Amino acid sequence: MEIQIKKIAAIIGEPIRSLVLWTLLDSRAYTSLELAIVAETSPQNMSMHLAKLLEANLLHVDKQGRHRYYRLASAEVAFAVEAISTLIPDIKRKNITDNNTDVTYCRTCYDHLAGKIGVLITESLVNKNFLQLKANNHYDITAEGELFFNSIDIDIENLRQKKRILAKTCLDWSERKYHLSGALGQALLDKMLHEDLIRKKKNSRAIIITHKGEIALRERFDLKL
Amino acid sequence: MEIQIKKIAAIIGEPIRSLVLWTLLDSRAYTSLELAIVAETSPQNMSMHLAKLLEANLLHVDKQGRHRYYRLASAEVAFAVEAISTLIPDIKRKNITDNNTDVTYCRTCYDHLAGKIGVLITESLVNKNFLQLKANNHYDITAEGELFFNSIDIDIENLRQKKRILAKTCLDWSERKYHLSGALGQALLDKMLHEDLIRKKKNSRAIIITHKGEIALRERFDLKL
DNA sequence: TTAATAGTTCAATCTGGAATTAACAATGGA
DNA sequence: TCCATTGTTAATTCCAGATTGAACTATTAA
Numbered sequence: 174m175e176i177q178i179k180k181i182a183a184i185i186g187e188p189i190r191s192l193v194l195w196t197l198l199d200s201r202a203y204t205s206l207e208l209a210i211v212a213e214t215s216p217q218n219m220s221m222h223l224a225k226l227l228e229a230n231l232l233h234v235d236k237q238g239r240h241r242y243y244r245l246a247s248a249e250v251a252f253a254v255e256a257i258s259t260l261i262p263d264i265k266r267k268n269i270t271d272n273n274t275d276v277t278y279c280r281t282c283y284d285h286l287a288g289k290i291g292v293l294i295t296e297s298l299v300n301k302n303f304l305q306l307k308a309n310n311h312y313d314i315t316a317e318g319e320l321f322f323n324s325i326d327i328d329i330e331n332l333r334q335k336k337r338i339l340a341k342t343c344l345d346w347s348e349r350k351y352h353l354s355g356a357l358g359q360a361l362l363d364k365m366l367h368e369d370l371i372r373k374k375k376n377s378r379a380i381i382i383t384h385k386g387e388i389a390l391r392e393r394f395d396l397k398l
Numbered sequence: 399m400e401i402q403i404k405k406i407a408a409i410i411g412e413p414i415r416s417l418v419l420w421t422l423l424d425s426r427a428y429t430s431l432e433l434a435i436v437a438e439t440s441p442q443n444m445s446m447h448l449a450k451l452l453e454a455n456l457l458h459v460d461k462q463g464r465h466r467y468y469r470l471a472s473a474e475v476a477f478a479v480e481a482i483s484t485l486i487p488d489i490k491r492k493n494i495t496d497n498n499t500d501v502t503y504c505r506t507c508y509d510h511l512a513g514k515i516g517v518l519i520t521e522s523l524v525n526k527n528f529l530q531l532k533a534n535n536h537y538d539i540t541a542e543g544e545l546f547f548n549s550i551d552i553d554i555e556n557l558r559q560k561k562r563i564l565a566k567t568c569l570d571w572s573e574r575k576y577h578l579s580g581a582l583g584q585a586l587l588d589k590m591l592h593e594d595l596i597r598k599k600k601n602s603r604a605i606i607i608t609h610k611g612e613i614a615l616r617e618r619f620d621l622k623l
Numbered sequence: 624t625t626a627a628t629a630g631t632t633c634a635a636t637c638t639g640g641a642a643t644t645a646a647c648a649a650t651g652g653a
Numbered sequence: 654t655c656c657a658t659t660g661t662t663a664a665t666t667c668c669a670g671a672t673t674g675a676a677c678t679a680t681t682a683a
Contacts, residue, residue: 177486178420179413185482186411187671188404195403205630218672220631230487239629239680249484256481257410259474261402262455310575350535412641430660443642445661464650464659 202242251283279380285358295353297394312340427467476508510583520578522619537565
């Protein structure tokens with residue numbers, strides 16, 4: 174066990190590799206070259222680092238033609254990176270002072286919505302009895318819920334076909350409450366991005382809520398911001 | 399921000415330092431020499447590593463005579479180390495197979511009880527209306543609760559005098575539910591150790607429930623194991 | 624078929640930071 | 654007082670692991 178923790182820590186601890194993990198935290202998949210540019214190093218070097226991250230099962234890679242898209246291997250990895258980021262000096266103070274644009278307010282976690290907004294939306298879905306929290310930290314989608322999601326063009330039946338868990342809780346490090354993850358969490362984020370209710374900020378996991386988004390959040394989830 | 403994450407990751411990532419953090423996770427304070435022995439390195443070298451951990455605000459040190467007692471600086475640090483430990487290969491499988499003795503079942507988190515037992519006790523306290531979950535993830539101690547804690551020799555009024563937050567939630571990485579932390583969480587752990595209801599395993603955060611403990615858990619918290 | 628792009632692999636080098644050596648400060652007991 | 658113990662600091666050495674350079678494969682487009 175001690176040897177294991179040393180190994181994993183050493184893998185995460187290398188500056189370039191930690192930056193890669195940090196970069197991938199926005200749920201996007203990046204190519205090797207893109208990551209090399211972000212980390213300001215050579216493609217060969219990045220390739221070596223990515224190989225180590227893959228070997229430690231921290232990353233997952235999709236081959237598509239001559240491209241290879243790297244992304245985090247699991248929510249646990251995202252969780253660990255988030256936890257490490259809370260140790261950055263001054264981050265707490267920052268989070269308190271500049272609200273509404275920072276990552277504690279509205280951000281992505283892995284591939285779904287997190288932060289205050291993510292938690293509020295999830296709570297709203299539960300309050301409206303669209304979701305029910307079950308054992309094992311899974312959510313059941315109620316009959317009403319299925320109607321609701323279909324009404325905003327998220328096909329639950331289609332999501333059920335996927336291998337991935339449909340809806341489960343994910344702990345939020347800033348709010349310390351649950352937010353929605355799983356296939357439904359991802360679908361909801363995709364939908365909101367696609368409808369331009371929210372926009373991803375470049376090189377950050379922070380998310381901006383558009384004016385259109387404010388209205389939709391009020392109408393659909395009773396959230397007034 | 400990117401530079402910051404690299405720095406913190408590099409501090410945590412060094413094998414000896416990660417082992418120190420891992421060791422301190424059992425909430426005990428260790429001296430420099432003890433840590434050097436655990437990590438199988440020289441006192442000078444350990445001293446250098448401890449200085450770096452201190453400088454990064456990951457550790458806290460108490461001077462007592464010629465001894466210096468090192469412990470984790472905050473629950474955030476414990477949380478990050480726990481999160482990293484979930485990335486160790488096979489840990490999930492292990493946790494499932496050898497139950498009742500491993501750290502997911504019963505362990506300490508920083509300075510209070512965690513794992514399945516920690517969560518169950520907390521839920522029991524809430525169900526019996528001894529604790530009430532409030533906003534900001536704090537617990538209120540009810541009048542009945544105060545009587546209960548006093549009856550098992552935990553002086554709530556005394557705990558109130560302390561600067562520390564009395565009772566708040568702490569997220570459990572294995573159970574993914576809340577358990578009790580804060581001054582009350584610490585007092586409860588101390589009390590249970592002192593009464594020999596539970597015992598700390600050496601070099602581990604795992605905790606053993608004694609026979610006496612089983613009986614007390616059933617009587618006080620309606621927990622049958 | 625050729626050229627360009629994306630990405631990896633392997634050997635050779637280089638270097639930051641850990642480990643070592645030595646000296647020193649502070650506490651407490653005899 | 655002396656000396657053993659705990660612990661730090663400062664200077665030097667050393668090495669694991671990152672970086673670099675060159676050669677290679679695979680895919681796409683012209």
